[in-house]
Amino acid sequence: MHSGFPILSLLLWLPLLGAFAILMIPSREKGLIRNLALGFSLVDLAIAIFLFHGFSSDDVGRQFVEKWSLINGLGVSYHLGMDGLSLLLVLLTAFLSPIVILSTYKAIDDRVKEFFFSLQLLQVGVLGSFLSMDVFLFYVFWELMLIPMYLLIGVWGGQRRVYAAVKFFLYTLVGSVLMLVAIIWVYLEHYKATGNLTADLFTLYGTKLSGHAQMLCFAAFALAFAIKVPMFPFHTWLPDAHVEAPTAGSVILAAVLLKLGTYGFLRFAYPLFPEAAAFFGPYIAVLAVIGIVYGALVAMVQPDVKKLIAYSSVSHLGFIMLGIVALTPMTVSGSLLQMVNHGISTGLLFLLVGVIYERRHTRLITEFGGLAKQLPWFSLCFMVATLASIGLPGTNGFVGEFLVMLGTFNSSVLDKLLGGRAYTIALTTVAGLGIILGAVYMLWMVQRVFFGPLSKDENRRLKDMNLREAIVVIPMIIIIFLIGLFPNLFLGKVQRSVDHFVGDIGRRAGIIETVSNDTKHKADKLVLDSPEAKHDRDH
């Protein structure tokens, strides 16, 4: 679908405009800089909501497409588009931006101008990565994210910020460099096969690679994305990055940046190399389940609240990866929704930890205790975030987790990948332990932080949340219940894209014939209905 007005570009470049506007303002005008950044992000959010509203749930293809040739000779184009896979993530990114900005009003008082410049630049990088439909364009945005995030951790971070920032940077870079090699490989293979130089993602989907090349390229992409997710055992950058990053950095990191990893699997690794994806599927599934249990166990023994939440992310993202590997409409929808859910609930947890950190300058669980008495509203909000995180029905977390688990347990794709029904059942059951352990580590932490006697004198002077903090937190809480009670508002928008995705990958990976009858039926029907299919038939 082509729309006349380049609305995606507007969404994408508005934060950059904001960044330069901020540069124009003298550093001492801190208030103005903050308000300006907030203003830009609110406009961006309005655009994103408009896009969500205008997004047609019946269309499986990309919408709001913009495509201009960028480097003619090399086939690189400025190609933006949005489909069901990216819709929710774009909305999430835009939604969090004003919240994050508002949360920093007090916390960031040093180099305010540079901080907001970095934040706006990061926004461009993230949105660009979600919207790019050209592999080189994607790569540029993907790398662009790295620098502002590196600065956010390294400049405004905690005590070991330099170590954490370098670790984050190098970890991610190792993956992305290999991914670049793989991108170039596919690009050249496609040229060899067709004589057509193009970096257009959807044209490259059709590239026929030798088995060996597919494996290597998939591995390179998968490594880059697995580090970003992060999947066990590539996760050790995350706790350090989270602990050292300022609140705003942690929120964006957890809520959005990690999702680029899972999104990358859906957008790049799987459709580009479906057969290799099927080959590696079992390994990814096992790593995902290890991550679920391992992350939950290690989260349990963390002394630092932020570190605990960081490890919980490893566990939660394991569910998302499991849903992707299980490759049924139910699990992939569940994973997409769970990406948003994790962004909201973990983002909220980090925001709340930030609120208390600003007051007490510590995040050690042992420094707290009995806060529920002193800070009733804060505790209520934290409780809601906790319940969302452990997936209580009525909150968003339940819907995503339930879809992923129910679908995975009954996924005939996974049966085939793992080589037997019993393996699927065993794997899902072990993953289910994560649900129990999730309650254990969260509630134990809540018990030690909020319950018991108010034993520390420093905590007796704490003030409950102020108006600004309430404004930051309340929208998140509303979304938690909105998704929890009315998930169809969001699932409905993405369902056909997901069905199409599952059918397409399943068919090309050669696992579709074992997909259960009704899924197969649906997938075939969708393939027939899709504009691409029509296009293919016409030729």
Place this chain on the structure above:
Amino acid sequence: MTDYNSSALVVIILLPAVGALLNGLFGRRFPRWLVSTVGCASVGLSFALAIWAAYFVFVSNGEERLRQDVYSWISTGGLSISIGLTLDALSTIMVLVVTGVSFVIHIYSIGYMEGDPSYARYFSYLNLFVFSMLILVLGDSLPVLFVGWEGVGLCSYLLIGFWFEDPAKAAAGKKAFIANRIGDLGFLIGMFVLFGFAHTLSIDGLAKAVASGAVPTVWITAACLLLFVGATGKSAQIPLYVWLPDAMAGPTPVSALIHAATMVTAGVYMVARLSFMFALSPTASAVVTLVGAVTAFFAATIGIAQTDIKKVLAYSTVSQLGYMFIGVGVGAYAAGIFHLMTHAFFKACLFLGSGAVIHALSGEQDMMRMGGLRRKMPWTYWTFLMSTLAISGCPFFSGFFSKDEILWKALSTSSPVGGWVHTLAYGLGLAAAAITAFYMFRLVFLTFHGESRIPDGVHVHQEKPVMSWPLAVLAFLAVVGGLPGASMFHVHWFEHFLEPVVATANVTQKGFASLQSSEWWAAGGSVLVGLLGFALAFNLYLQRTSGPGYLAARFKRTYDLVKNKYYVDEIYEIFPIKFIYYLALGLWRIVDTLIIDGLCVNGPAYAARGLGYIGRELQSGNLQVYAFWIFIGFSTLLLYLAHGLGLI
């Protein structure tokens, strides 16, 4: 069965939710009377509306039902869950018990929680509980039932830890939540199994799928067992019962409502609701029966040696829940639900009575520091006594009819798995009946009879009317509540009412089952063992008061074992709790810090830095060193050339 559309159902559910929101958000600014009014009126209206709706089901003798589809909740990828509510015969009983008992306990709470600074928070949680419990019993699909299931778990967690400043109370709340979560995983996987075959999770849909043979028997058994794992968590059966005694940390009205009358019976309700599946699986039914029977007996023995008045009642609840599971296990689904109802009456009354005592003694819960309260609190005493007679199976009290119905069904039927299953369950149930009478009268005698052992300076205040009336209402129900199912007097109303909604179990009737006289004999047997328990308690705690001490010393090891609850908590503390903790610590320290970070991530970094150090030595700026390296290099080159030219 005919379906009628009714939009009253959602209102029944939402009223308490509104109450919870009002008191939760604004309660701190409300005056106290307004908090009480909002809290009680929301449940009271809900109760009134439930009676109105239930009337419809009653006049149809359970043949018709009310249904309401509220909205489509989750629909994607072949799954479609709508929030649908059904009021059929089974949920009618449940809704009336839940809203009715809740209403009474809400009223009682006005008195009990009077001085509490978190008054509004209390009512908000209590209303939230009623809301969740109503979803649980009205939900017409497993996921909706599960919403209520987890919701009541949350409220239980919040209310057990209501006085969260006390670390032990907060820990008890967490323990309850986690024990329930373990069960919930079973529930979830049970749902997953069923969905794989039936492609639906609505209860009607499942019934159809099961009836059509879409689910193989072995998977029905698997699903039933998994769902029952959930029931052992929620309804405190072996091995997950350990949370319930600790749950007594909550305010006593909460113990009465959540941990005796309603929430803990959810597992029994679930089995009855899914009777069409359990009836098809003799194996699963046998497991339910045996777990119930062993729990009934085991928990009753623990009740003997507890001195905390609420702990005795807690183990009693675990034990009585075991009876209900014997009922639904042997296929007497109506009898299980019947006992659920009568138990709700007498156990709620017992808890509220104990609450009145605790309240009167300013928080004292140790029966060793009570005694002789009969005269000071006559109202409490008499209602408590009525309920004690009911739970002990005194003839014509409610518990007599319901407990005997269960024991009779266990005695007179035989499971396809083996004749011993029901016989063993009967034996354990009968033994538990004797023990029940013993520990209950022990409690009554220690608390209300004999000399006062109340320490000096404790002023005993008589209960307030707002607390007395609920006791009277519940005691009345505890006395007469068994009449709708007085089967030995040919009253089978309760069973017939539930007939349209529960399945007929796959059990064989024994030869004597049809004889009215044998049912009388069986009842006589239970009365006899009850009398035995009563007589022993009378002898030990009223006549020879030195007896208990002597026996405890004489059989010290057994006494210690029972008194310490068979050390089950201590065992769980080691495994799994400590085990998992140290495993997690080990994973973090060894796998994360040492192997991944130390070796794989920082290892190469250190290696690179090491190389850098060596490289740095090469460029020290020291001329002699440079000259040395030039010399080495030049010599090597010369040697190489010489070698190449064949000179060496």
